[in-house]
Amino acid sequence: MIRFEHVTYTYPFADRPAVRGLTFSAGPGELVLVTGESGCGKSTLMRLANGLCPGWFGGRLEGRVMIDGQDSLRIPLKDMSRRIGTLFQDPEQQFFALDVADELAFAHEWQGQAAEVTREKVNRAAARFGISHILGQSIHELSEGQKQKVGLASILSQEPRALVLDEPTANLDPESTAELAKTLLAMKEKGMAILVVDHRLYWLKDAADRVLVMDRGEICACGHPGLLSDDALRRARGLRGWQVKDERCFLPENPVPERRADERGLRMDEVCFAYKGQPPLFEKASAFLGPGVTALIGGNGTGKTTLARLMTGLNTASGGRFFIDGAEAAPKDLLRRVGIVLQNADHQLHMKTVRQELEVCLTLADRLDGGRKTPGGGLEPRVQELLELFGLGHLANRHPQSLSGGEKQRLVIACAFAKRPDVLILDEPTSGLDGGNMRRIAKALRQIAGRGACVLVITHDLELMRLACTRALRLPLRGGEKTA
Amino acid sequence: MQALSVSDKQAGVAAASAAARKNALDVRARMAVSVLASLVTIGIASPEGQLVLFAGSLAYALSARRGRAIALAYAVMALMAGLASLCTWAISLLSPAMPFQPRGLAVPFLRGAVMMNVVLPLALTCRIQEMLSALKNLKLPFCIYIPAAVMIRFIPTFMNDIRQVAETLKIRGYRLCFGEMLRHPLMLLRLMFTPLLFRSLRTSEELGMAAELKGLEAKSRFVPMCGRPWTRNDTLLVLGALAVALLAAYCHLKWGTLSARAMR
């Protein structure tokens, strides 16, 4: 179904090929996993498979990419979707409509199909993925797992014979990831050829037929998925784990000790909060966050993001109190002493260079702080310290938006750390990152915690939990009693 | 049992939205009323004619049943009218060639009120999700529908993005207030909107790829899954608007020109 024959491809503005000498195939009923560290050429491989290279990006292609026995260069890009469907990392970025039904119908409406035919295809696709009950829902109200189902339903309603998925588990929790694996297995059994490009490996242990490991544009290892059990190979290529334990079950519970005046950490005492018109999310809930790295664990809708917002002072609790280092803290105190790194790094980068970004953050932090925690010396030494701590020294004069995903993530963590917060909260800091970058982030978190900060991580990344977290704060928080 | 209740709920939702669609006015009718009101209100230069238009358009605005929003719009308009009156009075003191005439203020204010009355139902009664359906009903060509649909699709997304950017700045210690906007306007604009600029470029690239892969092209023929037919209510609205326009023109010609002569 998909066959690469000695494919070498160079982007239009590049002076050397992005991929070289690729030869492999994915036949009907086969699932091929492509992995490798950031920049190895996985995305380019995916774009070659679905025709975006060179159909969209231009550039120079040597060798042949055969799709269903036909040279991809002879297939117009607009006809590709009927042969190969592509699901991007963030399915929402592919959506044209505002509700689910319209999104499923969109492509069919523009193919001039009769209204009844479109309706039938929409209903069938929705039923196949169990999303009939959300057809009228806005895409902004969907969970990540639901968005992915809508994306897949929309693509598969076009009835392609092959499917390419780009980092499909980046934003998914372990349960949704397992569900996706089952879905892909079912599609494979129906004869679909599937190419999955992902950093996370463990979830396809039972589904993948073959694995391609890429490095610097070439396939450096290829074969049965069992080859990924080689630790040396994974370490050398910056890959993630192959056998991943669900750390959520094993992390010790975060204790809530009796309040003391000299305690270190953030305490919430009988906190109540509800969104307008909705049942209470927290009712007299208590928790304590001490120095170290704590994982915030809970299912969808249990209030992980809301808890982070309450702790930061972005939302105000309707009842209860917060304490930092034993002293009661008002919402404006929380804002001053708690830092948060949001999931989308792009929303947190504003300046022209990495150095400027850190300078602005340090200046703002000094203003917020009134000089209380500011160490002596000018701005430059502190910028340098942050650059070294987060391995960004060689990127100081780069534009923040030109950085890779892992580099951006380290930069936004550095920006949050510039505030020298007593508590640092991170929301999915390793989403979409390869093994090497994930380990760097884990190390940075341990270093931050080592300097006395209380770090709270909202994450679905089981490997990050294992490497960085020493305990867990589990939601929902039980109200009126101390959790043990 | 659960499957039955889900399908009942779906059927219920479908029936409710069908009923709502049947009663709601088509966007084409509303736009036709807007265009007609614009042309007539510009043409009619007398308070008498404008009052007729105002009465008719107010009834139309109130039919949207969004009393609070309309009251707020009128409150703002009253404030603007007050400020405008003050300014024109001040200008009349400086320039005798432009004397202050209360009657001369009436027609412009009534024009503004008429325009507000006809656009409010359009803006208030359609949820953003229904805008896309409204666009489909307009049967626009590919080159207009796609960017308009994309624009409507991404307005809520970008508003959410800006909210997140604002929160990030608040957390970092940046005071997002009017004073800061006066002191460091360019810096504030940079901090708030640079992420939006980059996001726009990245989004347009990814969505563009998706559009190509979905096979969208100018030669495509568009057949909506659910169309909204033109109903009797739409016809009544347009005919009613025409009747009000004709009445206003009659009043303008019969009484409006007389009073204008009397003023001179």
Place this chain on the structure above:
Amino acid sequence: MKHFFSDWRAQDLVVIGVFAAASKVATLLVALAGGGMNPVSLMGKNLIFTMLLVVMLFRVDRPGTLLLFTIINSIVSMLLLGASVTLLPPMLAAGLAGELAMLCGRGTKRVWNKVLGAAVFDIVSKGLSLGVTWLFTRENPAMLVMVVPFVGIGYLGSLGGLFTGVKAVRELRHAGIIRQ
């Protein structure tokens, strides 16, 4: 005319739509934050609008982009935000004027050609919007006089937007987002 409507790639239309959304959101938020009549927010929203316009024109380098952007903005503003339909003719005229300016300036460097188009669009649209204001307030000329300073202040913001647009294009090149 048929050629104009039929000869667009989906990717270009998507860019126009995304930038139209971004400019609408940005100008709305600046106006809400500072108040619509406040000189700083008047200048700010015009600056942002023009800057995004310049970047978009640079990104979609084909005739008709500005005109299409104007049409889309007007239609959606009318549907969603209750903008007056009377502004549509002057905006279209301004779009056409901008397109003509870019056509005449085709020999110049690409970014300056786009700046020329945006500059002509801004001045024509402001001028014609004053014309529409005159139509609405002709019974009381003092009201038009009152509006002129606000439009003038807004235009200063647009002028600023031309320069920040060029700077933005340079920054985007530095970031590797767009290429020469």
